[in-house]
Structure formats: structure tokens, C-alpha cells
Amino acid sequence: MLASCLLLAGCQAKTQFTGDIVDGTPVITKLDLNDVPANNITRYIFRAAQSQGTIYWDLPVLVARGTEDSLHNGRKLALSSSVHGDELTGIRVIQTVFGELGEKVKSGNFNGTVIGLPVVNPNGVYHNQRNFWSSSENGFLTNMNRVFPGKPLDSSNKITNEYAFKIWNDLWGNTTQVDIAVDMHTLTIASAGPLWCYADYRAPGVQRLAELTQADIIKVDSGEPGSIETSWVQQGVPAITFELGSPKIWDKAYAKRGHEFIMRLLADLAIIPSSGPITPDLSKTFVATNRIDVGSTRAGFADYLVNFNEDVAKDQEVVRIYNTFGDLVESVKSPDAGRVLEIRTDAAVEQGSVVIVIVNNSTST
Numbered sequence: 630m631l632a633s634c635l636l637l638a639g640c641q642a643k644t645q646f647t648g649d650i651v652d653g654t655p656v657i658t659k660l661d662l663n664d665v666p667a668n669n670i671t672r673y674i675f676r677a678a679q680s681q682g683t684i685y686w687d688l689p690v691l692v693a694r695g696t697e698d699s700l701h702n703g704r705k706l707a708l709s710s711s712v713h714g715d716e717l718t719g720i721r722v723i724q725t726v727f728g729e730l731g732e733k734v735k736s737g738n739f740n741g742t743v744i745g746l747p748v749v750n751p752n753g754v755y756h757n758q759r760n761f762w763s764s765s766e767n768g769f770l771t772n773m774n775r776v777f778p779g780k781p782l783d784s785s786n787k788i789t790n791e792y793a794f795k796i797w798n799d800l801w802g803n804t805t806q807v808d809i810a811v812d813m814h815t816l817t818i819a820s821a822g823p824l825w826c827y828a829d830y831r832a833p834g835v836q837r838l839a840e841l842t843q844a845d846i847i848k849v850d851s852g853e854p855g856s857i858e859t860s861w862v863q864q865g866v867p868a869i870t871f872e873l874g875s876p877k878i879w880d881k882a883y884a885k886r887g888h889e890f891i892m893r894l895l896a897d898l899a900i901i902p903s904s905g906p907i908t909p910d911l912s913k914t915f916v917a918t919n920r921i922d923v924g925s926t927r928a929g930f931a932d933y934l935v936n937f938n939e940d941v942a943k944d945q946e947v948v949r950i951y952n953t954f955g956d957l958v959e960s961v962k963s964p965d966a967g968r969v970l971e972i973r974t975d976a977a978v979e980q981g982s983v984v985i986v987i988v989n990n991s992t993s994t
Contacts, residue, residue, distance in 0.1 A: 657676070660692070660802070662692070668694070668734060670691060672690070673689075674689060676688075681765065686752055692742065692744055693742065696737060704808055705807050705809070706743045706810070707809075708722075708723050708743060708744070710812075711754060713760070713814065716814050718873040719815070720747045733901055744801070763788050775854070777855055778793060781794055807861070809868070810861045812861075814872050816872065817876055818876050822971040823970070824842070835867045837867075842890045843910055846938070847916045849917065871890075873887055915938075917970075917989055920986060924983050926981070927980060928952075930976045932951065933948055934949065943963060946960050947963050972985055
């Protein structure tokens with residue numbers, strides 16, 4: 630199929646090949662799962678946009694497709710990571726999942742499809758920071774997780790709108806090629822936290838998806854407009870934002886837990902064989918409905934008295950702020966009982982900086 634699409638002008642395949650090959654991988658501008666070989670893992674380079682100087686933003690894509698019939702009677706899962714360029718552990722999760730799936734897919738006992746997009750925002754990775762940097766008019770920094778599902782490009786739109794629009798429509802097929810999704814993140818720079826997820830429990834299927842993570846914390850949340858997770862949920866596709874600790878590293882422990890979650894999910898979806906019903910272990914999971922960002926009123930250096938994933942009481946001292954002379958200038962206290970979701974790893978803080986994030990629910994206040 631691939632060779633004929635590249636060489637024959639009359640090819641009827643709906644996957645659109647440019648004819649380019651990057652490191653042995655064909656470049657596409659549109660994916661149609663019907664064209665992907667059955668019982669195989671196939672690699673593509675998806676061309677999402679073009680920047681100033683004709684620089685292409687090309688995204689590596691992995692597609693695990695099961696039997697011919699499974700495209701229609703099996704589930705279709707999207708795994709994505711690094712929509713923020715400083716969030717890297719999810720990349721390793723997708724790599725290890727597809728590494729394990731090789732033999733399972735070839736066996737002919739793989740009842741479904743998985744689209745893996747390890748790096749949604751290579752621009753951010755390239756610039757070693759969170760956002761997408763577009764060069765026009767001296768540059769804009771765009772949070773790519775606020776522009777999905779994007780907009781078609783016209784004279785008034787930015788490259789980031791078209792970029793998200795192409796991923797949403799020409800890779801994921803505007804929900805026609807995906808019916809469940811996991812978008813992987815970490816905290817942003819200078820932050821540390823547990824394995825946790827955002828989940829909109831109002832949407833069918835999302836609670837089950839969140840519980841299968843066996844996360845340290847599940848934040849029940851209505852979502853953020855323009856995020857990948859919320860864009861899916863608004864279209865009726867169960868999805869979560871899956872957070873894997875700190876940025877700019879491959880956290881091996883969290884990557885392992887992320888891998889285990891995806892394999893549980895594949896079994897729960899009957900994409901891979903299972904020995905029986907899966908009961909998530911939620912004995913160590915804290916389910917929260919409220920998030921409290923606690924800031925400092927003084928600049929200085931933060932000394933933490935608690936760590937992430939620890940329980941705190943109302944009015945408990947959690948952070949001390951010292952000035953350059955070593956004087957205690959502020960004692961930060963928890964405004965409510967709950968569990969610590971996030972702390973800073975950069976001791977230097979400005980006035981107004983969020984120094985700790987606490988979550989709770991109606992039973993812990």
C-alpha cells in the first residue's frame with residue numbers, strides 16, 4: 630500500500646503522503662486508519678505546520694492496528710504527550726507501551742487500534758520551554774493546550790490554530806479515529822508533585838478511565854477550554870489529563886506506573902486479552918474536588934515543612950519564607966485541610982508566587 634501510494638498517481642488511499650522520507654519514515658499530511666496495515670505497528674511522520682523559513686514541524690506517530698475487523702468492532706485509543714515542551718515523562722510511557730505491543734499486535738489477537746503521538750509540541754521541546762514559539766511579529770508564546778481543537782488557517786489566524794486543527798482533524802479524524810483518549814503531562818518548571826490526573830466525572834466513561842490510573846490523586850475537574858482533554862470530552866470521547874510528576878526529566882518510577890496504567894486500560898477495553906474483570910486498587914488514591922493555590926506575600930527563599938502527597942490540617946504551617954539575611958519574613962499556612970498536590974523545587978520566590986497547591990473535597994474540610 631505504501632509503495633503504491635508513493636509511486637502511483639492514481640492511488641485511492643485516503644492517507645495523504647508527501648513523498649518525503651525522514652529517517653526511513655514516510656511523511657504524511659493526513660492519516661486514514663483504513664490504510665494502516667493490520668496486525669502491525671506502523672510509523673509515520675505527520676506534517677503539522679510550517680514555520681518561517683519553510684521549517685516544517687513534523688510529529689512522529691506510531692499506530693498499532695489489530696486485525697482487519699478490529700478497526701470496526703474494537704476500541705480506538707489515542708495516547709498523546711508533551712503538548713507542553715517541558716513535559717517529558719509521557720514520551721517514555723508511549724515508547725515503552727509500543728515497545729511491549731509489538732508481539733501482541735503481530736499475534737493477530739489485538740482487538741483495536743492505538744495512535745501514539747509522543748511529542749505534540751516539538752517546537753517547545755526544541756526551544757527548551759513550555760510553549761509554542763511562533764516567529765511572526767517578533768514572536769508569540771502560545772500554550773498549545775488552550776487552542777484545541779484549533780481553527781482552519783486564514784489571514785487572521787495564527788500558526789498554532791492551524792497546527793492544532795490539523796492534528797485534531799487530519800490525525801485524530803475529529804473523533805472518527807478515536808473513541809477514548811489519554812493526554813499525558815507533568816507539572817511545569819520548578820514544580821514537583823505525585824502521579825495524578827484531571828477527570829471530568831460528569832462525562833460518561835471518565836471516572837472508570839481515571840480510576841484505572843490508580844493515581845495518588847484524582848482531581849475531579851470540569852476541565853480547561855482548549856485543552857486536549859476537554860476538547861475530547863466535549864465531543865463525547867472519554868479522556869483524562871494524566872500528570873506524571875516533575876518536568877524536564879524522565880521519571881522512571883512514574884513512567885513505569887504510567888506504562889502499567891496503559892496496559893490495564895488496554896485490557897479493560899478488551900484490546901488485549903485479559904484474565905478477567907479489572908478492579909483498580911484505589912486504596913492509596915485521594916479523590917479531590919477542590920484545588921487551592923496558596924501564594925506568598927513576601928519575596929525570598931522558601932523552606933518547605935511538608936512534601937507533596939502529604940495530608941495537612943487547616944492553619945498548619947507549610948512553608949517558611951526567609952529573606953537574604955536569613956530572617957523569617959512570612960509563615961505560609963494551609964487555608965484548609967487537604968492533601969499537598971504540588972510544591973516548588975525552586976527555592977527563590979517572588980511576591981505573589983504560588984508556593985504550594987492543596988486539594989481537598991467536601992469530606993475533608
